[in-house]
Amino acid sequence: MTMNAVAKMPKTAKERGKVAPAKLAHVVLRTPPERAKTVLDWYKVVLEGEAMFETDAFGFVTYDDEHHRVAVLGFPGLKEHVDGHAGMHHMAFTYENLGDLMHTYERLRDEHDIKPEFCINHGPTTSMYYFDPDKNQVELQVDNIPVEQFAEYFDNGEFTENPIGIKFDPDELSARLKAGEDEKSLLQRPDGIPPDLSEFPAN
Numbered sequence: 001m002t003m004n005a006v007a008k009m010p011k012t013a014k015e016r017g018k019v020a021p022a023k024l025a026h027v028v029l030r031t032p033p034e035r036a037k038t039v040l041d042w043y044k045v046v047l048e049g050e051a052m053f054e055t056d057a058f059g060f061v062t063y064d065d066e067h068h069r070v071a072v073l074g075f076p077g078l079k080e081h082v083d084g085h086a087g088m089h090h091m092a093f094t095y096e097n098l099g100d101l102m103h104t105y106e107r108l109r110d111e112h113d114i115k116p117e118f119c120i121n122h123g124p125t126t127s128m129y130y131f132d133p134d135k136n137q138v139e140l141q142v143d144n145i146p147v148e149q150f151a152e153y154f155d156n157g158e159f160t161e162n163p164i165g166i167k168f169d170p171d172e173l174s175a176r177l178k179a180g181e182d183e184k185s186l187l188q189r190p191d192g193i194p195p196d197l198s199e200f201p202a203n
């Protein structure tokens, strides 16, 4: 891996005078028709979304002002997921703050028995990786650093030294937050040894 030790937040395409998409709109997943409802419900539960339209075979999930962020389509004749294929690795959703992320972690754990496969403080983000029922990987995360300080962060050497992160125990993190520890300090990546890439959940 080659690391670029100089970081900067590039100007937006618009600021550079380019015509680019206004936003990232949605992700569409296909699944065997008999599993469409299960997958749709999983996204509704995880994202606190509602279907703006759904049938037994497909649906559109929304949780904000976008009419659909995730759509699920039942497709006949699909092969099941196989690990290690080129293509999308995961999709990620960012929470407002660590409290919201921990609230979501506990809600999914306690009310739905949905638990993360892997939790890691990457440095720039605190990230929890889940598998949906088809083994698509979904990251729920929070930014550890205000966006205007990201470039500065990437220059401070921490990320160059360890671009992977340090694993964390979500129960411990949530307990420390509840005990009143400062959110900003809990978001700081602790010292430690990064996990081997083989420890990341395979998909």
Ligand SMILES: [Fe+2]
Pocket: 090, 091, 092, 139
């Ligand atoms: Fe990510």
